[in-house]
Amino acid sequence: MKALRVRSLGPTPYAEGLALQQHIQSAQREGVEGDCLLLLEHPPVVTLGRSAHVEHLLATREALVAQGIECWEADRGGDVTYHGPGQLVGYPLLKLEGAWQDVKKYIHALEEVLIQALRPWGVEGRREARWPGVWVESRHGGLRKLAAIGVHMSRWHTRHGFALNLAPRLEHFGLIVPCGIREAGVTSVEAELWAAPTRAQVEPLLVAAFCEVFGYILSP
Numbered sequence: 275m276k277a278l279r280v281r282s283l284g285p286t287p288y289a290e291g292l293a294l295q296q297h298i299q300s301a302q303r304e305g306v307e308g309d310c311l312l313l314l315e316h317p318p319v320v321t322l323g324r325s326a327h328v329e330h331l332l333a334t335r336e337a338l339v340a341q342g343i344e345c346w347e348a349d350r351g352g353d354v355t356y357h358g359p360g361q362l363v364g365y366p367l368l369k370l371e372g373a374w375q376d377v378k379k380y381i382h383a384l385e386e387v388l389i390q391a392l393r394p395w396g397v398e399g400r401r402e403a404r405w406p407g408v409w410v411e412s413r414h415g416g417l418r419k420l421a422a423i424g425v426h427m428s429r430w431h432t433r434h435g436f437a438l439n440l441a442p443r444l445e446h447f448g449l450i451v452p453c454g455i456r457e458a459g460v461t462s463v464e465a466e467l468w469a470a471p472t473r474a475q476v477e478p479l480l481v482a483a484f485c486e487v488f489g490y491i492l493s494p
Contacts, residue, residue: 276309278490280481283314288346288357291316291365295433298367302431308493311484312365313477316357318343318443320450323352323424330354330451338449350434352406352424353454360442360462362473363435364480368488370430381406381423383487384436388421390483391438395471397463405455408438410466418461422453438480439463441470 286294291314301307320331320343330353335345343358357363370380382401388408389399399408399420408421419439426433441464452460464470485492 275489275491277493278485278488279308279310279493281310281312282477283312285317285359286314288316288319288321288344291363292346292348295365295367299431299433302367302369309369309490310367311481312367313480314363314365315359315361315473316363318356318358318446320345320354320356321348321350322346322354323348323350325351325454326353327454330454331449332451333449341449343446343449348424348434350424350426352422354450355422355424355437355453356442356446356450357437358442358446360440360464360470362438362440362476362480364438365435366432366484368432370427370432374488375430377425377427380427380432381425384423384425385421387480387483387487388436388438390487391476391480392420392463394479395463395467395476397466402458405453405458407453409458410461412459412461413466414461416459417457418459419452419455420461420463420466424453438476440473440476 402409406423412418421438439462447460
């Protein structure tokens with residue numbers, strides 16, 4: 275089994291998170307760093323993936339800045355998304371080998387990690403064939419996204435990852451068409467349970483699920 279190093283960080287500006295991913299990935303290519311999972315949260319930021327449509331940004335960049343929300347173009351897959359406090363963001367920096375060199379299998383595995391991590395809290399997340407991520411049939415009505423996934427791969431080195439909505443400001447998602455999906459809404463663990471577990475409570479379950487699904491042991 276391969277070893278995985280987990281780095282749990284505090285609030286991290288998006289630019290710093292991106293630079294850290296790039297630094298670790300460079301070290302991995304040089305053979306001085308192994309597989310790593312970064313766990314963090316970002317200050318409010320809207321990111322536009324490689325498939326982003328400008329019409330899915332419902333506020334001007336000036337309006338976003340006025341509300342304290344940054345706007346970045348990202349090299350991950352997908353459309354427009356939002357990160358902010360109350361959201362657990364995970365950036366797996368892995369070198370996929372063998373049977374893991376399959377984009378759909380990798381995304382499916384990330385979804386499974388999140389589904390398993392949520393289950394102890396009584397949240398039954400599931401996949402939706404039309405779109406990546408983790409979804410729930412919301413008690414507020416209809417299908418809603420609980421976690422977004424957007425990844426980047428280069429020679430099977432992974433970057434970017436997932437964002438799990440524990441207790442973010444859901445009104446901020448109204449500034450965009452999240453992931454370009456108009457047919458379904460966005461929710462959070464807090465909105466579904468009235469109260470959300472803390473990041474500190476969720477992280478150990480998420481790490482355990484990650485190791486089980488991907489076949490890792492934790493590195494000291």
